[in-house]
Amino acid sequence: MIRLEQLCKRYQLGDEPVQALDHVDLNIAAGEYLSVMGPSGSGKSTLLNMLGLLDTPDSGRYWLNDVEMTALGEEARAAERNRRIGFVFQAYHLIDRLSARENIELPLVLSGTPPAERRPRVDELLQRLSLDRHADHLPNQLSGGQRQRVAIARAVIRKPALLLADEPTGNLDSHSGQDVIELLEELNSEGITLVMVTHDAHMGRRARRRLWMQDGLLLKDEQDAQP
Amino acid sequence: MRSPDLLRFNLRLLTGQWFRTLMTLLATAVGVAAVLLLTGMGEGARRFVLEEFNLLGNDVLIVLPGRKETTGGIPPLTGEGTRDLTLADAEAVLKLPGVRAVAPLVVGLTQAEAAGRNREQMVVGTSLEFFRIRQLGAAQGRLLPELPLDRAEAVCVIGSDVRRALFDQQPVLGRWLRTGDRRCRIIGVLEDRGVSFGTDMKDTVIIPVASAQQLFNTQGLFRLFVQVRHLDLIDSLKPEILDLIQARHQGERDITLISQDSLLGVFDDVLQLLTLAVGAIAAISLVVAGILIMNITLISVSQRTPEIGLLKALGASERQVHRLFLSEALMMTLIGAALGVVIGYTLLWTGHWLWPQFPVSVPLWALAGAVLLALAVALMFAWLPARKAARLPPVLALKGITDA
Numbered sequence: 001m002i003r004l005e006q007l008c009k010r011y012q013l014g015d016e017p018v019q020a021l022d023h024v025d026l027n028i029a030a031g032e033y034l035s036v037m038g039p040s041g042s043g044k045s046t047l048l049n050m051l052g053l054l055d056t057p058d059s060g061r062y063w064l065n066d067v068e069m070t071a072l073g074e075e076a077r078a079a080e081r082n083r084r085i086g087f088v089f090q091a092y093h094l095i096d097r098l099s100a101r102e103n104i105e106l107p108l109v110l111s112g113t114p115p116a117e118r119r120p121r122v123d124e125l126l127q128r129l130s131l132d133r134h135a136d137h138l139p140n141q142l143s144g145g146q147r148q149r150v151a152i153a154r155a156v157i158r159k160p161a162l163l164l165a166d167e168p169t170g171n172l173d174s175h176s177g178q179d180v181i182e183l184l185e186e187l188n189s190e191g192i193t194l195v196m197v198t199h200d201a202h203m204g205r206r207a208r209r210r211l212w213m214q215d216g217l218l219l220k221d222e223q224d225a226q227p
Numbered sequence: 228m229r230s231p232d233l234l235r236f237n238l239r240l241l242t243g244q245w246f247r248t249l250m251t252l253l254a255t256a257v258g259v260a261a262v263l264l265l266t267g268m269g270e271g272a273r274r275f276v277l278e279e280f281n282l283l284g285n286d287v288l289i290v291l292p293g294r295k296e297t298t299g300g301i302p303p304l305t306g307e308g309t310r311d312l313t314l315a316d317a318e319a320v321l322k323l324p325g326v327r328a329v330a331p332l333v334v335g336l337t338q339a340e341a342a343g344r345n346r347e348q349m350v351v352g353t354s355l356e357f358f359r360i361r362q363l364g365a366a367q368g369r370l371l372p373e374l375p376l377d378r379a380e381a382v383c384v385i386g387s388d389v390r391r392a393l394f395d396q397q398p399v400l401g402r403w404l405r406t407g408d409r410r411c412r413i414i415g416v417l418e419d420r421g422v423s424f425g426t427d428m429k430d431t432v433i434i435p436v437a438s439a440q441q442l443f444n445t446q447g448l449f450r451l452f453v454q455v456r457h458l459d460l461i462d463s464l465k466p467e468i469l470d471l472i473q474a475r476h477q478g479e480r481d482i483t484l485i486s487q488d489s490l491l492g493v494f495d496d497v498l499q500l501l502t503l504a505v506g507a508i509a510a511i512s513l514v515v516a517g518i519l520i521m522n523i524t525l526i527s528v529s530q531r532t533p534e535i536g537l538l539k540a541l542g543a544s545e546r547q548v549h550r551l552f553l554s555e556a557l558m559m560t561l562i563g564a565a566l567g568v569v570i571g572y573t574l575l576w577t578g579h580w581l582w583p584q585f586p587v588s589v590p591l592w593a594l595a596g597a598v599l600l601a602l603a604v605a606l607m608f609a610w611l612p613a614r615k616a617a618r619l620p621p622v623l624a625l626k627g628i629t630d631a
Contacts (some may be wrong), residue, residue: 054540056623077545082542093537093625097243107541109232154541
């Protein structure tokens with residue numbers, strides 16, 4: 001489903017150039033559960049942003065579902081993000097003035113889905129994530145775990161094929177972190193491809209496939225035997 | 228994004244920061260209201276003057292004794308002739324082909340007395356034609372009789388103010404009125420008509436021109452109204468009248484000819500320009516409002532940087548983000564402009580209510596111009612910040628970093 005070919009990205013950090021991705025080749029099949037680990041500055045977040053089309057590589061090519069993303073324009077990449085990719089961030093990134101429901105339906109609003117179609121889909125998801133009591137609450141009325149669940153609901157409301165999570169449990173206590181990770185794994189078991197960046201080795205080990213990165217290079221690619 | 232969703236999204240934003248919104252609304256509203264108010268007042272002044280002068284038909288020429296250069300300026304209302312303009316001149320002008328009627332005018336102040344009351348009174352000596360030219364009718368009785376210009380007769384027509392001041396509600400027709408050292412019999416009361424040329428006809432006593440000449444002991448006319456048979460003749464008659472009077476005045480060209488058209492034209496031009504000028508000055512406040520909108524939008528962009536990053540991550544394209552910020556500014560301006568229109572009209576109508584004689588009207592160009600200018604200014608000034616927002620790289624924006 002995902003194919004990266006000789007992907008390179010270089011940043012200028014102060015005076016020093018940083019090689020965030022150094023000729024990375026990677027294949028990810030549909031439905032995989034992948035964790036990316038490594039020290040900070042190893043390029044794991046850059047890799048995630050590349051996969052999520054938030055960033056463009058300096059060189060190399062990226063195919064998502066056999067479509068070459070590196071050849072698309074800004075407008076088309078935005079549409080791909082909306083349709084195929086869901087993001088979960090460490091800092092939740094909910095919009096403060098919108099209620100949980102409105103935050104969740106934002107991708108549908110952006111894609112121009114009529115309200116009558118949006119409502120049942122949001123309701124269903126709220127119920128499933130046991131957020132229905134909090135539908136009309138603003139983010140600052142929710143706990144951290146609830147906020148991250150709202151963010152996950154927003155990420156999957158368009159039923160994307162790829163779910164990208166950047167330290168999804170980084171801001172949570174271990175109990176809510178456990179909840180969130182189980183929710184992500186449950187979504188993965190239903191077929192969504194899950195790529196999770198973490199520096200928590202314990203979290204990382206839960207994934208069936210584990211990548212280690214350092215200085216923009218893929219150091220290690222471990223895979224469990226298929227269950 | 229669907230328009231209702233866009234509207235709701237923006238509305239959330241505007242109500243969420245109501246103080247900021249209110250201040251911006253106020254700036255736009257004051258700008259629009261200022262344009263409306265000032266152009267409304269300018270237009271009111273223009274109409275006021277036009278209505279005043281319009282009582283005279285535009286087929287009428289006015290002959291003033293004395294020569295004044297009238298190159299664009301307002302002609303003198305008081306003549307400074309060296310030679311008098313006489314009744315004989317008036318008769319001669321009347322004989323010109325193309326002239327339908329002439330109405331000489333002699334004006335003076337004298338003491339008027341009737342029924343034991345006394346007042347300083349403006350007395351106008353003229354002929355019956357004057358009433359026709361000025362479209363004045365009698366509310367009671369009749370107007371001056373048709374007389375040869377040089378025949379005096381002891382009759383008068385009085386304005387309604389004179390009647391009220393001297394007689395209260397008593398019947399006046401047939402009573403005597405003393406003006407200076409002469410008496411005249413009141414044969415009519417003038418209908419109420421407005422002020423014109425600075426002369427309130429309601430406050431005058433009108434007597435035959437020859438009587439006025441005797442009363443004030445003068446041969447010279449204050450004015451001579453000349454009505455032509457057809458509008459097209461005005462231009463060709465002007466030099467003819469000038470030549471005729473010149474010939475009669477020993478070759479001295481010592482009169483000034485004005486037509487209502489030239490008079491009104493000058494006033495109209497001046498006042499229209501004035502209206503335009505004050506409108507333009509008021510428009511500056513709209514531009515100031517625009518700069519405020521630009522600042523507000525810039526602040527909004529930097530405050531909402533992570534949100535922009537998020538929207539992009541959720542699939543908003545550059546164009547969508549650009550439109551989001553533009554529409555926010557436009558919406559704010561539209562509401563502000565509507566508020567300004569309401570405020571402007573309220574103030575104008577309050578003014579009209581306080582001074583009813585002052586006509587109030589906002590020219591359509593000013594109304595449309597003010598609203599369109601406000602929108603254009605908002606669009607112009609919000610464009611750059613909105614583009615800045617749209618071009619933010621999503622990765623950095625999510626971290627709240629505005630500049631790459």
